[in-house]
Amino acid sequence: MINRAVTEKFAALPTPFYYYDLDLLRRTLDLIHEASSKYGFRTHYAVKANFNPRIVKMVAEAGFGADCVSGNEIRHCLDNGFTADDIVFAGVGKTDREIEFALDSGIFCFNCESMAEIENLSSIAAAKGKVASVAVRINPNVDAFTHNYITTGVEETKFGIHMGELEEVTDFITGSPYLNLKGIHFHIGSQILNLTAFRNLCARINELTEWFSNRCVDIDIINVGGGLGIDHYYPDTMPSIKEYFEIFGTFIRRRDHQQVLFELGRAVVGQCGSLITRVLYIKRVLGVQYAIVDAGMTDLLRPALYQAFHLIENLTSTGDISKYNIVGPVCESADTFARMAELPLTRRGDILAIRSAGAYGEAMASRYNLRDLPRALFSDDIL
Numbered sequence: 001m002i003n004r005a006v007t008e009k010f011a012a013l014p015t016p017f018y019y020y021d022l023d024l025l026r027r028t029l030d031l032i033h034e035a036s037s038k039y040g041f042r043t044h045y046a047v048k049a050n051f052n053p054r055i056v057k058m059v060a061e062a063g064f065g066a067d068c069v070s071g072n073e074i075r076h077c078l079d080n081g082f083t084a085d086d087i088v089f090a091g092v093g094k095t096d097r098e099i100e101f102a103l104d105s106g107i108f109c110f111n112c113e114s115m116a117e118i119e120n121l122s123s124i125a126a127a128k129g130k131v132a133s134v135a136v137r138i139n140p141n142v143d144a145f146t147h148n149y150i151t152t153g154v155e156e157t158k159f160g161i162h163m164g165e166l167e168e169v170t171d172f173i174t175g176s177p178y179l180n181l182k183g184i185h186f187h188i189g190s191q192i193l194n195l196t197a198f199r200n201l202c203a204r205i206n207e208l209t210e211w212f213s214n215r216c217v218d219i220d221i222i223n224v225g226g227g228l229g230i231d232h233y234y235p236d237t238m239p240s241i242k243e244y245f246e247i248f249g250t251f252i253r254r255r256d257h258q259q260v261l262f263e264l265g266r267a268v269v270g271q272c273g274s275l276i277t278r279v280l281y282i283k284r285v286l287g288v289q290y291a292i293v294d295a296g297m298t299d300l301l302r303p304a305l306y307q308a309f310h311l312i313e314n315l316t317s318t319g320d321i322s323k324y325n326i327v328g329p330v331c332e333s334a335d336t337f338a339r340m341a342e343l344p345l346t347r348r349g350d351i352l353a354i355r356s357a358g359a360y361g362e363a364m365a366s367r368y369n370l371r372d373l374p375r376a377l378f379s380d381d382i383l
Contacts, residue, residue, distance in 0.1 A: 001236055002274065002353055007315040009382045010351050015278040016295035018362045018376045019353075020055065025272040028238065029062040032264065035242045039249035039260070044088055046226055046265030047073045049359040052376055055269060056080040065108070067226075067263040071098030074105060084108070088223070088263070090137070090185070092117075092159055099124050109133045111185040111223065113160055115169055118179070125178040134173055135185040135223050136161055140204040142188045142197060159187070170217060183221025183261075184208060190266060191229040195240065195247060198227075202251035209253065219258060224248060226263040230270040232309050235355035239267040266359040273358025275300050275374070279350045280329070289324045291346050296328030297335040299374045300357055301364045304334040311355045312341050319345025326352070330369055 044065035060081030069091040090111035139160030277295035302308035328335040
């Protein structure tokens with residue numbers, strides 16, 4: 001809940017901007033650490049969720065590793081408190097330049113997604129006289145029960161190596177003097193609220209670790225990815241972190257030397273961030289009230305891209321409840337945050353908070369329509 005003292009400060013500030021509750025972020029980091037440590041698990045932060053430098057530094061200081069999907073994310077993490085041996089490099093389309101930078105930096109592991117990528121990594125490593133550690137990202141064909149755009153673990157997606165390719169890929173890696181088969185990697189999707197999906201993933205992981213064992217291939221790392229969702233309808237609630245780790249702690253069968261890694265993003269930062277915006281105009285069209293705000297899809301793309309729901313609160317009104325379409329100023333019909341949102345009587349100048357926007361909000365912002373990028377403010381700056 002954004003308290004009255006904070007709201008009063010918002011009224012004097014230019015909008016839109018992202019507001020981050022750092023106390024909530026610390027509590028979330030502590031909860032993840034406590035729940036994962038119970039099973040000896042290791043958590044990497046998915047930097048793509050939010051790469052704000054202050055947040056990245058806080059996550060590094062909390063002892064997390066980093067999951068990066070670009071060379072610039074690797075560089076950003078190295079500049080903001082992570083060490084190279086705590087960084088994994090994922091992504092379906094790594095460029096040669098990015099691979100070279102990651103090798104020169106001495107990162108912990110490459111999560112590789114195709115035979116073509118593995119062959120290229122071997123060639124680049126050979127030219128540098130280096131050995132690259134590899135985790136093979138396997139497409140487990142496990143449904144995440146989430147939006148099609150953020151489902152990544154079924155066969156029709158571009159992600160991961162299919163089961164039919166696994167023997168050829170394994171033989172190539174183990175036969176290359178420039179590659180070290182470190183482990184296996186999975187990621188079935190994002191914003192997963194049905195935890196049954198993770199139990200199904202555990203069953204597939206157990207089958208695959210047995211597959212490698214039967215071929216006398218030793219696996220040190222089991223990287224299960226991330227994907228744990230948050231409750232957008234109740235933004236003051238924590239994600240199901242304890243239950244999430246308990247599933248993997250209960251159902252994954254692993255040997256004593258095998259380490260289980262996680263790559264959480266949204267569950268780390270999603271609830272600590274809100275997009276703060278000001279109402280510019282109230283407009284009525286065919287009986288429908290529109291609240292036109294100064295934030296747009298350039299500041300928070302998720303509703304336009306995924307039809308994602310974000311709870312919207314009017315922080316400065318206590319009037320009677322009415323329904324509004326909340327829309328932005330961008331010249332696109334998709335620039336809509338909510339339809340028929342129930343808010344107290346809303347007027348020009350009111351301050352709205354679009355909640356649960358800490359993940360894939362600021363990180364996906366753009367300058368379309370030559371709009372300014374949203375700035376970030378933090379709870380310890382406000383109070």
